Amino acid sequence: MIKGDDAERNVLIEQGPVDPNLELLREYLTAATRVAKRFAWSVGRVKPFIPIDAAKVDYFGDEDEEKLDAFLLRFNQLTAMLQDHVTRSILKAEEELDREMSRKDQRLLMEKLGALKPSLGFGTIAELRNKIAHTYPNESEKQAEVLNEVFSSADNLLEGFNSLLNYADGTHFGNKLGLDQVEVPTTDHPSP
Numbered sequence: 765m766i767k768g769d770d771a772e773r774n775v776l777i778e779q780g781p782v783d784p785n786l787e788l789l790r791e792y793l794t795a796a797t798r799v800a801k802r803f804a805w806s807v808g809r810v811k812p813f814i815p816i817d818a819a820k821v822d823y824f825g826d827e828d829e830e831k832l833d834a835f836l837l838r839f840n841q842l843t844a845m846l847q848d849h850v851t852r853s854i855l856k857a858e859e860e861l862d863r864e865m866s867r868k869d870q871r872l873l874m875e876k877l878g879a880l881k882p883s884l885g886f887g888t889i890a891e892l893r894n895k896i897a898h899t900y901p902n903e904s905e906k907q908a909e910v911l912n913e914v915f916s917s918a919d920n921l922l923e924g925f926n927s928l929l930n931y932a933d934g935t936h937f938g939n940k941l942g943l944d945q946v947e948v949p950t951t952d953h954p955s956p
Contacts, residue, residue: 786936789853793929793943796845800925800946803838807918807949810835816911818904832911836896839914842921843893847871847886850928854879857936879931884920892917922948 809831813820824832851870855861860873871887874880892914899910926945933941 783857785853785856789850789857789932789936790941792845792849792853793932793941796842796850796925797929797943797946799838799842799845800922803835803842803918804922804946804949806831806835806838807915807922810911810915811949814912814915816908818908821904821907821911836911836914839918839921840893840896842925843889846921846925846928847890847893850932854928854932854936857932874928877931880924880927884924884927885917886920886924889917889921889924919948919950922946 813824813828813832847867847870851874852861854877855865855870855873858877860877861870865873867890868887871880871890875882880886892910895910896914899906901907926948929941929943929945933939933943
C-alpha cells in the first residue's frame with residue numbers, strides 16, 4: 765500500500781486495484797517533491813554567494829561550504845530522481861519504455877509527449893551532474909565555474925520537476941495526486 769494518511773488510502777481502496785507502475789510513479793513523485801522543496805530552499809541559501817570566483821571558494825568557512833555542499837547534493841539528487849526514476853516511471857505507465865532506450869532518448873520522448881519543455885535544457889542539466897562528480901577541492905577555479913553553472917540551471921531543474929509533476933498528475937492521476945508544485949526562486953544575479 766502507498767504511504768500516506770488514511771484518507772489517501774481510502775481513496776485508493778475505493779478506486780480498486782492500483783497499477784503497480786502508477787503506484788511506483790506516485791512514490792517517486794512524492795520523493796522528488798521532497799527533494800525539490802529542499803533544493804529550492806538551498807538555492808535561496810547560496811544565492812548571496814553568487815557569482816562565485818576562485819577567491820571566494822578559497823575564503824569560505826565550514827558553514828558556507830556546508831551550504832554549498834547541500835546545494836550540490838540536492839541538485840544531484842533531484843536530477844537523478846527525475847532522470848532515473850520519474851521519467852522512466854512515466855514512460856512505463858505510458859507503455860513507451862524500451863529497455864534499450866538511452867537517457868537522451870528517454871528525455872527526447874518526454875519532450876515529444878509534452879512532459880518536458882526542450883527549452884529547459886534537461887540534457888545540459890544531466891551533463892552538469894557529471895561535471896559535479898569530477899570537481900575536486902583543490903581546483904578552486906573549476907569549483908567556482910561549476911557552482912555558477914549549477915546555480916544558473918537551478919530554475920530550469922525546478923521547472924522541469926514541476927513540468928513532469930503536472931504531466932504525470934494530469935495524465936495518470938486525474939489531477940488528484942495532491943502534490944504541490946515547487947516555487948521556483950529567482951536565480952537572477954548581478955554580473956561579476
